[in-house]
Amino acid sequence: DTAVSQTPKYLVTQMGNDKSIKCEQNLGHDTMYWYKQDSKKFLKIMFSYNNKELIINETVPNRFSPKSPDKAHLNLHINSLELGDSAVYFCASSNLGQGAHEQYFGPGTRLTVT
Amino acid sequence: EDKVVQSPLSLVVHEGDTVTLNCSYEVTNFRSLLWYKQEKKAPTFLFMLTSSGIEKKSGRLSSILDKKELFSILNITATQTGDSAVYLCAVRRNQGGKLIFGQGTELSVKP
Numbered sequence: 001d002t003a004v005s006q007t008p009k010y011l012v013t014q015m016g017n018d019k020s021i022k023c024e025q026n027l028g029h030d031t032m033y034w035y036k037q038d039s040k041k042f043l044k045i046m047f048s049y050n051n052k053e054l055i056i057n058e059t060v061p062n063r064f065s066p067k068s069p070d071k072a073h074l075n076l077h078i079n080s081l082e083l084g085d086s087a088v089y090f091c092a093s094s095n096l097g098q099g100a101h102e103q104y105f106g107p108g109t110r111l112t113v114t
Numbered sequence: 115e116d117k118v119v120q121s122p123l124s125l126v127v128h129e130g131d132t133v134t135l136n137c138s139y140e141v142t143n144f145r146s147l148l149w150y151k152q153e154k155k156a157p158t159f160l161f162m163l164t165s166s167g168i169e170k171k172s173g174r175l176s177s178i179l180d181k182k183e184l185f186s187i188l189n190i191t192a193t194q195t196g197d198s199a200v201y202l203c204a205v206r207r208n209q210g211g212k213l214i215f216g217q218g219t220e221l222s223v224k225p
Contacts (some may be wrong), residue, residue: 004156031211032193041200043157044217048138055208090156094213103213 003027004106006091011082012112020077021109023091029057031096032074033103034066037088049074050096081113116141118219120203120216128224131193135219137203138185147179147186148213150202157202160188 004025014018025032033056034046048056049068063079074091091106117174127133139147146164150157161170162187163179170177174193179186190197200220204213 005185033212035213041152041203041218042177043202043213045212045214048210048212050211056212059213094211101211102159102213104159105150107155 003106004091004093005047005110006089006106008109010085012114014114015081015097017081018079019075019081019111020075021089021091021111023074023076023106025072025091025093025104025105026092029095029104030071031070031094032071033092033094034074034076035090035092035105035111037108039087040089042058043090045110047074048074079113081111083113084113086113116205116207118203118205118214118216120219121219122219124220124222126206126224127193129194131223132189132191133193133221135183135188135190135203135221137187137216139203139205139214139216140184141207141214143208144181145206145208148204148206149177149186149188150204152202152218152221153198154201157198160201165177169223190221193221195223195225197221198223 018045031050033048036044047066068074069103094103096102103105121136149160161177166181174191177188200218203216
């Protein structure tokens with residue numbers, strides 16, 4: 001009954017590899033997000049999809065490619081991993097319509113690139 | 115450039131103390147300000163504030179927003195060790211829904 005889930009929770013890989021992180025939400029929200037949290041705990045938006053359409057694409061290397069097969073899923077694929085990609089990646093979801101809607105976060109994926 | 119600044123960055127108190135965490139912002143097209151608590155894992159939602167001067171309260175936690183002076187405070191009374199966490203402030207703009215986060219305040223409550 002988890003609201004926002006991510007897999008895997010931990011990912012250790014070597015530089016140059018390609019990896020994917022998956023996110024699913026069962027809250028019926030229409031918008032999903034990827035955030036990156038660095039070692040100083042600073043959370044920064046990367047991407048957002050609304051009804052499968054990309055609406056936010058921050059300054060992120062094009063090695064990062066999000067994909068949203070449907071409203072409930074948002075995956076993140078990372079090519080040619082670098083040491084600086086090591087961080088915790090959080091998925092979140094919310095509704096985007098009128099009114100103010102809080103975002104709910106998944107448990108995070110701790111990525112370590114060696 | 116949009117900016118959210120929290121203070122202090124870290125705080126150590128003893129159980130029973132009252133703490134006040136600060137969040138100031140410079141964000142265009144402001145829609146709402148949110149507070150989250152982050153322990154070891156995901157940020158968990160505490161409050162969302164959209165109107166000035168209206169206090170939101172949940173148990174020992176309360177928060178208020180001042181849209182004229184562009185800041186919010188989060189108060190925790192009678193702190194407990196379970197309150198130890200990083201408290202994150204975030205502002206949402208009208209467009210797109212993205213949250214702009216502050217750097218967080220790390221609160222440590224000692225027994």
